Amino acid sequence: MKTHRPKSHVYAPNVQPEPISNEDIIRSFLLGLGGSGRVEKTLETYGQSLRMLVEFARVEGLPPLVEMEPDHLRYWFQSLYKRGNKPGSVSVRYRALNRFYNWAVREGEVAENPLDRVDPPRIPDEIQPWYRPEDVEKVLKAIGQEGQRGVKVYQLRDTAIVLTLYDSGPRAAEVCGMRVQDIDWKHKTIMVTGKAGKQRRISIGARTAEAIDRYLRKRGVKSDILWLASGLKPFTTNGLRMMLKRRFQAAGVRFRGAHAFRRGFAMSYLGGGGQEGDLKELGGWESFAMVSRYARGNAAERAIDAHKKFSPGDRLRVH
Secondary structure (H helix, E strand, O other): OOOOOOOOOOOOOOOOOOOOHHHHHHHHHHEEEEEHHHHHHHHHHHHHHHHHHHHHHHHHHHOOHHHHOOHHHHHHHHHHHHHOOOOOHHHHHHHHHHHHHHEEEEEEEEOOHHHHOOOOOOOOOOHHHHHHHHHHHHHHHHHHOOOOOOOHHHHHHHHHHHHHHHHHHOOOOHHHEEHHHHHHHOOEEEEEHHHHHHHHEEEOHHHHHHHHHHHHHHHOOOOOOOOOOOOHHHHOHHHHHHHHHHHHHHHHOOOOHHHHHHOOOOOHHHOOOOHHHHHHHEEEEEEEEHHHHHHHHHHHHHHHHHHHHHOOOOOOOOO
């Protein structure tokens, strides 16, 4: 199957069309993606995926992006697995290429998407590690006990951030983009901007709202930015991760990344009786796929807890 650019142009005699270079096609794709409102992190991931494939093709002697066929792409995915990449990581690369080739078809750069004939990676139906209530409690307690001469503003900030992450499950980028004016104190909600610029309201509990209010009252700085880092600048996602890592290390709790808060929020919400449909809206998931995975994981957790109460072995009358 040939996927190179369709012959839709008429050229003068003795004039040959110049094949578009990998860098040119990647640049055009990312420009189009950025124009559709995709966040910088998404652009970086897609660009990285395409350039990884380009480098692999250079080493292996494969054709340029617009001439690749299904077998070329299968070969690359296989090489990713051999190098130790997990199905979730390979899935990220697959989705990036799929979006690229769909764009290339619309732009007339290729006749069809070669990934239409390549099965997507199968991701095991399991949930990555998440923070349990006792983990979050230890971290919050350690933050509160820091220092001997009164509570510092950064302690109030970090406490409020940890509570917000666990209470409402926003993504790290959504937290970093929060503004003071995004808070609705009456209804205890915060407007966040998620993937592709989509906005939604997240709900916060009374304890989280109180923690945010205390931080804002005590920080003594007027700024539209909700979470101020050093130099009165907004947190970056990397800065947020580094702060959380320090807090977890100080509390003696294993740090599993900022996203583990999002998983912990989902598991705790469902475990407390929350509905899947409500969780989907609150978390900003586009489909029920991830929510259903959390629901199945939560069911397994409940079954294990129930077994502790109704263990057949424990009810045997033997000593």
